[in-house]
Structures are given as C-alpha cells and as structure tokens.
Amino acid sequence: MRTIGPVLAVTAALLALWYAAVIPMNAQWAQDQARRAGQDLSFSALVADTMSQQRPRLPAPHQVAQELWNSTVVEEMTGRRGFMNTGTLSNRSLVYHGWVTLSATLLGFAIGSVLGIALAVGIVHNRAMDASVMPWAIASQTIPILAIAPMIIVVLNAVGITGLVPKAIISTYLSFFPVVVGMVKGLRAPDQMQLDLMKTYNASGGQVFQKLRWPSAMPYLFASLKVAIAAALVGAIVAELPTGAVAGLGARLLSGSYYGQTVQIWAALIAAAILAASMVAIISALQRLTLRRMGMTA
C-alpha cells in the first residue's frame, strides 16, 4: 500500500501531460471550424472545443473515460443489444470484445507457457536440444509478428481452422519465448555444490528436477509469466487486425481507424491496457502466494 502515493502522483502527471497535449493537437480543427463560421475564437473557447470534439486527433482523457463507461456498463445495462435486454453480451460493448480477445489470450498463454516450460526442460536436460533449440527460438522472435500473423491466419483458414485457435496460436508464438528464456535460466539456477550434493545422495535425474531444479526456477517462472501474458495479449490483438475480424479489441481498433473514431480507438487501447494490468496483477498475486508458501519471502 506504500506504493499507492507514487502511483497516483505518476498517474496525475501523465493525465496533466495528456490534457496539455490535447489543446495543440486539436486546435487546428477548432480554428478551421471557427474561421469557416467567420467567428473569432477566444482562448477559453478554444480549450473547451479541443476537449469536446467528436473526432479529435487526440481525445481528452475524460472523453476516453466516458466512452469506456458508455461502451461497457451503459451498453450492457441499457443498450438494445445489451446483456440486460437480451441475456447475451452486446457486440457493441467492450466487455464482449474484451472477452473475445481475452479468451484467445488465455488459451495462447496457456499453450505458450506449457510449450515454453517443456522446451526449457528439454534444453536443460538434453545436449542436442541445448545446442539447437535456442537459436531457433530467438530467430522466431526476430520476425515481425505483423508479418507472420496474417500468414498463420490465412494458412489455418485454408485448412478450416478459424475463430479462437488461430489467434491463440499467435499469442502462443509471442508468449512461449520469455518462458523458455526465464525457465532455462531458472532450471540452471542451482549451483554446482547443490548438484554435487544431489549426486552424493545418488539422486535420479527426475529427483534432481523435482526437488532442486523446479523449486529453484519458481521466481524465474513467475517473472517470465508476467512478460508472457502481456505478450499473449498483444499477440491476440495483432491477430485480430489482418483478417478484419469482426470481434475483439483488435477489431475495435481497426473499425475505429476505418471510421476515424479516435475516441473508440483510445477506449479500446485503454481497455487492453487495463486487461493486461489485471492479468499481470493476478500473476503477481499468485507469485506472492506461492513464494510465501515456499518460505522464500523474508
């Protein structure tokens, strides 16, 4: 709780900066409008206008907040297609689009984590994998995801796989990497003395893994899972762009940019950020819980 003060201070500073940027970014349009109407714009009127345009270049924070509120709570509670009226989520609400993206993110994250851990176990225990897997894993991450995502979607579409799975695969593609890197480091964390000790007990490879390597790797695992889940979300959103998907936060970003709905874009971006922050927070909580049970926090 001691961190709450600094966090609020930084948030306030960012909001102030944002508001300050809104005025010059949107001033041009406001002045053009005024000139066309043959009016003279006072500074206070100018500021008021830049904060309340329909399609601003840079929407003001309160506009984004309003849009977030309208497209979640208001839409679901009172909208014609909202949850209260139909019993299903409205396709105009960010709750619906957020869930579409989240489900792909979680599936991709789960596959990516398991794959990452499996590869790390292989790399640590198998000399051939140690020499061969890591360069490929690194190479896979140097390809821009924007380039490879459409190809994966199209290829999978051609074999009849659509919907959730292709998006999850792109999430997997981004999220396995931090897990591999972190877990290889974590599984190799025990020093030579610890391994020698295990040898004096004539411990089997499985026992060394279960009793020494795996527990040693826990702090590394959680650190890399935090990176991985954020990457998985990026993957799911990127996967929604190239196909012109009709649902998901990516689709909202895309349609927002088609129709110049900057407020909608920003609302979707903020929703994605909130989603990522919540997922990282959940993993942090799991981390604290696990490490405390292991007696690792002083």
Place this chain on the structure above:
Amino acid sequence: MRDTVTAPVIAAKDLNLTFQTGDGPVHALKDVTLEIAKGEFVSFIGPSGCGKTTFLRVIADLEQPTSGTIRVNGMSPEAARKARAYGYVFQAAGLYPWRTIAGNVKLPLEIMGYSRADQAARVDKVLELVELSGFQRKFPWQLSGGMQQRASIARALAFDADILLMDEPFGALDEIVRDRLNEQLLDLWARTEKTIGFVTHSIPEAVYLSTKIVVMSPRPGRITDIIDSPLPRERPLEIRDSPEFIDIAHRVREGLRAGHIDD
C-alpha cells in the same frame, strides 16, 4: 584405540589426478597413498591448491582420479556413493531456502525412499544430535550461519552412512562459533562412531579434532606428513594449552613450511 585388524574404510594407493585447464595441466594430486581406519577422525590440512578438497571429492566420487586406486568400504568410490556410504558437508551450508530445517534434513531421506514415519523419527534424532531441536519449522534464513551449518551436518547424518566427509565446514564462521562447533563435532563423533574426513586450513582445528592429521602441500598436490595424534579421544577445549597439543601443532606447522620451501 584403533582396530588394526579390520580392513581400512578408505584406502588410496598412488593416486594421481591431473586437471586439464586452459593454462595447461594442473597436477592436483600426486602419488597420494593413505589408509583410513574405521572410526578415525582424519584432518586434511594445507594451503589452497594442495589437493585436500580434491582428495575428499575423489573419495566421494565427485572427481575421477587419473591413475592409482582408491577403495571406499572395499568398493570403488562410485559403488560406495551408490550404496550411500557417506554423508558430505560442503563449505557452505547449502540449505534449500524453500524448505524448513526439518524439510532440509528430510531431503536425502525422501530421495532414498525412507518411510514417512522413519523420516520424521530420524529428523528429530539428528536435529537433537546437533542441538537444533525446536527449530524444525524455521526456514534457513531465520537461523545464524553456525546453526545453518549444524543443520547441514544433521542432513548428512540423517541416513545411515558410516563415513562423514566435511569440506571446510566451519571455514566461513568466526572463531568463537567455530570452537563451539568443534566441541559439538567431537561429541557427535564419539556418539555416532563415524569415520570422519575433515578438510581445514586451521592448525588448531586440525590438531584439536583429529586422531590423524594429513599435511599436504601444493604444486603438485601431495602428502608431506601424516601425524597420528597421541591426544586422548576425550578432549576438553583446555587440551589446546597442553604441551602435547602444542607439540603436534608445531609439527603440523613444520610440515606446512616444508611444503612451501620447495615451491
């Protein structure tokens, strides 16, 4: 005191070990011949690089000799290790931070497949032996360095190995704690009748603890003197002021100096 009839617990003959390093070969052990009888307390003393730790590690099958023979309990070191013939105490306690003290002592028992009830009984017994009863549920970071090292000794004692190999176990501890632990170790040795191999670079420690002191010197690592201690097994701390004690310490110091002259 020594039972000379039974076969030696550890017998090394013409043991050589050469490490290949980037700077050329390093002769860590040269023509080491030594016998250790059951129930002896043998200290290995010498400057760093004299091969004392390497020799201990050869006994434990953690290093492979280049030539020569070594038998542990009449077996090869590998067979002895697989038969879990020895407990090894390293310089650092090396307790798992995620296990309690009891959990740490239990570790070898879990690996060796002791029953749950047996595990608990043994943990209680060895923790009592190192005077750590009541600390079962503490985590390592809640204990002092000396207590951690005692826990690691308990861990090495938990299973029925009749050899205890200790590689500078008290090297990182201060003099006062060390004196206390030395006393406890002698007491523990008397109660358990184990054969102990003990690496140290402290002359008083070696003389105080040992029935046999092996003086080693570096480049190449070799034995320069083997001293059978005339001190009785029962040793109060005051024995360190006796003339016999000072005589042995003197001889050890001479042996160490001799090793350094032909550098």
